[in-house]
Amino acid sequence: MISTRGRYAIRVMLDLAEHNNGSYIPLKDIADRQGISKKYLEIIVKEMVSGGLLVGASGKGGGYKLVRTPEEYTIGEIIELMEGSLATVACLADGAAPCPRASACETLPLWVEYDKLTHDFFYSKRLSDLL
């Protein structure tokens, strides 16, 4: 299941894209429009800045801004950053310990196939596709 972290992150980016006027947009405005707790969004947006999706500016006139055009973001990279991984089973997650049963596992090919389906789906979608 995709959690609020990934889902809210996409909504923040869509909001930024739609209200883009060249200057920074305060988080308060986004939180109000989206009906999401500003305090909670702070945590999410912080990760987005450190992950290079957004840029933030402090002080009056500050806020957040996209660093690329909506065409240049894939949904996959946003979810992957926010959820840690978009793996669908634990044994295929990024930092997962290698499974000793892997070579004999009859279910592994199923998970690999679904994982590829998921990966391809989200990396083929761009932020601009949702506008």
Place this chain on the structure above:
Amino acid sequence: MISTRGRYAIRVMLDLAEHNNGSYIPLKDIADRQGISKKYLEIIVKEMVSGGLLVGASGKGGGYKLVRTPEEYTIGEIIELMEGSLATVACLADGAAPCPRASACETLPLWVEYDKLTHDFFYSKRLSDLL
């Protein structure tokens, strides 16, 4: 992420399919072969019986058995039973409260599309495909 409940359930069914000799197979044998705690499998198998995937028999000579041929089980129904739902976001889960933002939600179509992809994938796979 698909949890051990769904994954172990599939492995139990594959094990039953492969060791099917017409009689009941004790859970202990399955647990030993699969390297999974028998106590934990009890919980999982219980749900599978009440969900109609398996049939159990007590006493000596007892154990578990498939109730259909492997061709007649879809992976989707197994996962859906064990995980409660195979929805990929909370707002699309089975007993979910209707989202007040649904009609205006710009991300909903994305989740619906991914949800359909997931549903179609797992319901197109049969237990026999993994043998």
Place this chain on the structure above:
DNA sequence: TAATTTACCTATTGACATAGTAGGTTAATA
């Protein structure tokens, strides 16, 4: 009938993730 085998049942636990809340400090602008 007694011993054995096996399913079936209830309860509990430790670890972790999720979805926040609370309250402050730093930085930039008007």
Place this chain on the structure above:
DNA sequence: TATTAACCTACTATGTCAATAGGTAAATTA
């Protein structure tokens, strides 16, 4: 210098996951 807004650390309630523990009931066989 007042204000705005990001940035930072810490805390918390709730729930799920993956088991474990210790029994009872049912069926077979010696």
